Amino acid sequence: xxxxxxxxxxxxxxxxxxxxxxxxxxxxxxxxxxxxxxxxxxxxxxxxxxxxxxxxxxxxxxxxxxxxxxxxxxxxxxxxxxxxxxxxxxxxxxxxxxxxxxxxxxxxxxxxxxxxxxxxxxxxxxxxxxxxxxxxxxxxxxxxxxxxxxxxxxxxxxxxxxxxxxxxxxxxxxxxxxxxxxxxxxxxxxxxxxxxxxxxxxxxxxxxxxxxxxxxxxxxxxxxxxxxxxxxxxxxxxxxxxxxxxxxxxxxxxxxxxxxxxxxxxxxxxxxxxxxxxxxxxxxxxxxxxxxxxxxxxxxxxxxxxxxxxxxxxxxxxxxxxxxxxxxxxxxxxxxxxxxxxxxxxxxxxxxxxxxxxxxxxxxxxxxxxxxxxxxxxxxxxxxxxxxxxxxxxxxxxxxxxxxxxxxxxxxxxxxxxxxxxx
Ligand code: DSN
Numbered sequence: 001x002x003x004x005x006x007x008x009x010x011x012x013x014x015x016x017x018x019x020x021x022x023x024x025x026x027x028x029x030x031x032x033x034x035x036x037x038x039x040x041x042x043x044x045x046x047x048x049x050x051x052x053x054x055x056x057x058x059x060x061x062x063x064x065x066x067x068x069x070x071x072x073x074x075x076x077x078x079x080x081x082x083x084x085x086x087x088x089x090x091x092x093x094x095x096x097x098x099x100x101x102x103x104x105x106x107x108x109x110x111x112x113x114x115x116x117x118x119x120x121x122x123x124x125x126x127x128x129x130x131x132x133x134x135x136x137x138x139x140x141x142x143x144x145x146x147x148x149x150x151x152x153x154x155x156x157x158x159x160x161x162x163x164x165x166x167x168x169x170x171x172x173x174x175x176x177x178x179x180x181x182x183x184x185x186x187x188x189x190x191x192x193x194x195x196x197x198x199x200x201x202x203x204x205x206x207x208x209x210x211x212x213x214x215x216x217x218x219x220x221x222x223x224x225x226x227x228x229x230x231x232x233x234x235x236x237x238x239x240x241x242x243x244x245x246x247x248x249x250x251x252x253x254x255x256x257x258x259x260x261x262x263x264x265x266x267x268x269x270x271x272x273x274x275x276x277x278x279x280x281x282x283x284x285x286x287x288x289x290x291x292x293x294x295x296x297x298x299x300x301x302x303x304x305x306x307x308x309x310x311x312x313x314x315x316x317x318x319x320x321x322x323x324x325x326x327x328x329x330x331x332x333x334x335x336x337x338x339x340x341x342x343x344x345x346x347x348x349x350x351x352x353x354x355x356x357x358x359x360x361x362x363x364x365x366x367x368x369x370x371x372x373x374x375x376x377x378x379x380x381x382x383x384x385x386x387x388x389x390x391x392x393x394x395x396x397x398x399x400x401x402x403x404x405x406x407x408x409x410x411x412x413x414x415x416x417x418x419x420x421x422x423x
Contacts, residue, residue, distance in 0.1 A: 017421045018413045019347040020388055021378075024194065024322035024371025025166065026349075027223045028378070028421060030282060033275045037225055041271035049257060061270040068277035075200050075284050077208055078231040080253045083276050084260050084268040085228030088193045088217040089118040091260075092162075093125060095213055095230060098252075098259030099187055100159055102129050107158035107186070109144070110134035113356040114167035114314075114324060116191060133158060137168075137356050142315035144168075146176045153184045163211070164191030167353050167369045169303075169318035171195075174210040187212045187239070195320050197221025197373075200283050201292035204320060208233035213256070221295070221321060221373050223288075224279025227272050230256055291376060295321045298372035301382035305389035314355055314367070322371035326355045327396070334396060336365030342399035343368075346408040347416075348392060378419040387415070 001009070016028070041061065047054040050062040050069075065083060072081040085091035100106065106126070108119030113136035117124045120132030133156040135149045153161060161181045163172050174190060181188040190207035196216040198204045207214050214231045218224035237249035244250055261268070282288060299318045306313060312329035327334040336352030343350050354360070355367035372385070380388075391408050398404040 013422065015347075018416050019349055020391075020412055020416065021374035022348060022350045022370045022372070022388075023374070024351075024369050025220050026371075027220060027373045029219070029223060029225060029275070029279065031422060032278050032282075033225050034422075036275040036278055037271055039271050039274065041274050042269070044270050045267045046270055047261060047267050049261075061273075064270060064274045064277060065268070068273050068280060071277055071280035071284065072229060072231065075280050076214070076231055076233075077206075078214070078233055080232040080235045080256070082230040082256055082260050083218075083227075083273050084265065085215075085230060086265060086269060086272075087226060088116075088191070088215065088228045089124075090264055091215040091217075091228030091230050092116075092118040092189075092191060094256065094259040094264045095189055095215060096126060096130065096160070097263045098255045099213075100130055103131055104159040105131040105133060105156050106160045106162065107133045107135065107149075107153055107156060108162040109165050109168070110136040112354050112358065112362075113137045114165045116164065116166045116193070119162045119164070119191065137315070139357050142356060143170055146173060146180070149177070150180045150183070153180050153186065157184055158186045160189055161186045162189045162191060163207075164189075164193065164215075166194055167322065167324045168194075168315075169299075169313070169320055169323045170315050171205050171319045172207070174205055174207045178210040181212075190214045191216065193217040194220055194322065197223060197283060197288070198292050198296065198320055201289040203289070203292045203296060212236070212252070218276045218279055221292070222279055222283055223291075223373070223377065224283075225272050225275035227269070227276055229276070230260070232256075294381065295372050295376045297382055298376050298380065298385050299323060301385040302370065302372060302389055305386050309389065309393045311393075321373050322369060324353055324355055325368050325370060326366060327368065328355075328366050330396070334399070335360060336368050337363065338399050339368050339396045342395045342405060343392060345402075345405045346391065346395045347412045348388070348395065348408075378416070378421060380419065 109115035190211040312326040314324040340352040353369035
């Protein structure tokens, strides 16, 4: 390898090995996934889909892509899957391109309450091209009030309702969302990028029977390579009466496939698709269900430990792998930025995050987001989470004392030696 890059890769490997990774969207893929990403598949252009390509020599990558599709459908009980989106935001963009016209109203979960950029934020294409509207959480409970979602949907009459989040610790009532979507004539999209692995393991509610379309990433809880996917529990004829040359209704699978390619992207990344296929195979093993149970148990242990030390968890706890922590309950002086800096200096990686009704900007924030997927892959259990929260509390409390932060970092680095990462 280029020696400069090799040195930097080694530095990053050491950082990952020695630190406690609590960023809720991160995880560690298997060595097999890494191997696929570095394979000769990266050389192949394959615009189109298996059996219908615009380039020759696609016989092998056809088999790989079909395997990824089949494994994904099997994992989620889906009838349709597209494994080509380069990332989760591209998967969402392709769905929007396929089912919306510019200027159409959409209804998503507010970014400042835990939603995702690509669900209508004003700084994202989704908020610039479409007329974005939002539902949020209740200030008192920190949870989504479905009656208010319904009122908002009746008011703005969205063409697409989006459920899913990047910082919401409670499960989703997909059945109720579908009732609301049907009532206002909207399509329903679930973006399950965060809890996907827990849904695949049947540890959380299943969106497939209720949502017209489901998007996700293949990383995070699915523990694969970073990248996007689109699924449908059941394919269906487009609701706008579009027909093909033979006068037959065009199916949504065709609309979504064309939205990904040629609508949004060019050539699929076949090395990435092979890595996705490997991850989907891994996620279908019984050991993955055990992993998911431990992720949830670890998150519960962390939430209790934070609460015991005077921090407030938005919504009072967690059903999944993450929690959003309001630092103001501990002290109005602490910003998310200060907490993030102190923790990162102690080799505990988290991200600052706005909390609902935050008085601070996204640059400072009053909260942090913490997730347990990556540490659970490393082998940590509930009692380790208690220890981690002790160190986090110490680092946040002593954020202006470099000597104490250094002491915590030394302990963290020694502790993580017991949980090897990659040979
Ligand atoms: N980066 C992911 C997250 O942190 O939630 C989503 O974009």
